[in-house]
Amino acid sequence: MDQIPLSGTLRQYPYPLLLRSLHADRQTGTLSLSRGEVRKRVFFREGEVIYATSNYDDDRLGEFLVKAGKITVEQYDRSVALLKETGKQQGAILVELGYLTPKDLFQGLRLQIAEIAKGIFLWEEGDYNFFQGELPTDVLTLPVPFRRLLVEGIRTVQDFTRFRQGLPKPESLLRRTNASRAEEYPLEEAEQRILALTDGGKTLREVCSASGLMDYEAYKAVYFLIHLGCIEAESGVKSQESGVLDSQLSSGLEEIEQEAPETPATLADPELLEDLRKALRTLKGQDHYVTLGVKPSTSAKEIRRAYLRLAKSYHPDRYQHAASEIKLLAGEIFTAIAAAYHVLNDRAKRKSYDVARTSRSGEEDRGAAYSTRQAQEQFLRGKDEFQKGNYWGAEEFFKWAARMNPDNAVYQASLARAQSQIPGRLHQAEEACRKAIALEPTNAEHHVLMGKIYGKAGLHSRAVTQFQEALNWEPEHPAALKELEALGAKKASPSLGDWLSRKKGK
Secondary structure, three states: OOOOOOEEEOOOOOHHHHHHHHHHOOOOEEEEEEEOOEEEEEEEEOOEEEEEEEOOHHHOHHHHHHHOOOOOHHHHHHHHHHHHHHOOOHHHHHHHOOOOOHHHHHHHHHHHHHHHHHHHHHOOOOEEEEEEOOOOOOOOOOOOOHHHHHHHHHHOOOOHHHHHHOOOOOOEEEEEOOOOOHHHOOOOHHHHHHHHHOOOOEEHHHHHHHHOOOHHHHHHHHHHHHHHOOEEEEEEEOHHHOOHHHHHHHHHHHHHHHOOOOOOOOOOOHHHHHHHHHHHHHHOOOOHHHHHOOOOOOOHHHHHHHHHHHHHHHOHHHHOOOOHHHHHHHHHHHHHHHHHHHHHOOHHHHHHHHHHHHHHHHHHHHHHHHHHHHHHHHHHHHHHHHHOOOHHHHHHHHHHHHHHOOOOHHHHHHHHHHHOOOOOOHHHHHHHHHHHHHHOOOOHHHHHHHHHHHHHOOOHHHHHHHHHHHHHHOOOOHHHHHHHHHOOOOOOOOOHHHHHHHHHHO
């Protein structure tokens, strides 16, 4: 990694690059950043983020604890009044008043530090200075896991314009970096797909086209991998690529315009809008052959016909006077069709795409296996944190596991269990538990967990329903029986689940 100056602008040296540089060089010191009136400081010890501060109101501890659901507004106001009277730290006051336990305060501080550091990823402009050397004596040591900070922070960026500005020119060659350790990060499918195509011989345009992803998803994945430090642009470019797409399509567009439909789309057509939405959903993630509705064995002549037929339906000229959403959807569909034709109409590009397409299936299988292992590792770490009573840390690990393997009911239930222990998280816990039940509707444990969540929320009738449902599938479930007894409710009459469970026992 090139040496980064100790002071500069975020436009020239983006925040993820600063973090990676300081981490790689195992620096100790203070990274001071400013944007307008906002000032933030991130403290490093031997390359690890250990603390962060901010003068932005919403980043203060009290405000953060309210947003996190750990204290109420009334408790916040009371602590602020005492803070002004006594001059004590707000955290200490909250503990003294019994609003937080020391453990709650510790976990809240760790999350606050992570959120302050993570919020800077959204800054496009700003100045920075890094002051090497010993840290101030009042700096706490509350380490933030570096890889998770980097991954979650980069993923907070969702602006397509930001992606385009943060990427090299379309004709730039992409390659993996020498320091790339992509296997250490939980990559999503789109990111794995882009990484597999990055071999130093393809341009940004070619990698995105060969990935089979929609433009937004492809740009987002490339942006993520570049700022993660897994791939980079080489200095050389394929200059002959510039403008090829436009020139290749120009003759086809002339034919489209000659055959353009006589009746343009109306300003607002609900049926057309729904049709376009369905068409775009169908195209997402499809390869170029599926996009054009042809087979890999189809001739170049037939591919051209298929392209012209589709392009005529979605050509932008047809939607000049349509509603903005219709124009946007049609434009995205036309872009996907044009990108597919750009590759399949060129013999060399088509051959390269076919090779990548064949190998991609193997890459996806290996990627799926890797994601499964990563999910299991995150899940086990979450279990460990949960047993320690660190419910906030457990929630983060379970979120990672559920994100990488969303069809695993155990991961969803574990996430719900952790969230149910965190103040203000009962709604999220209900959602996660609902997913677990949808995946395993006959699992009594999931229904018991949902019942407890409803009980904590004060929704006793719903809680009773869930405990009774648990007994339908496991008639002698001790926790369900105990909870029903505590609520003064009776076991429901036998249902289909009860009957099935009894039949299995015969």
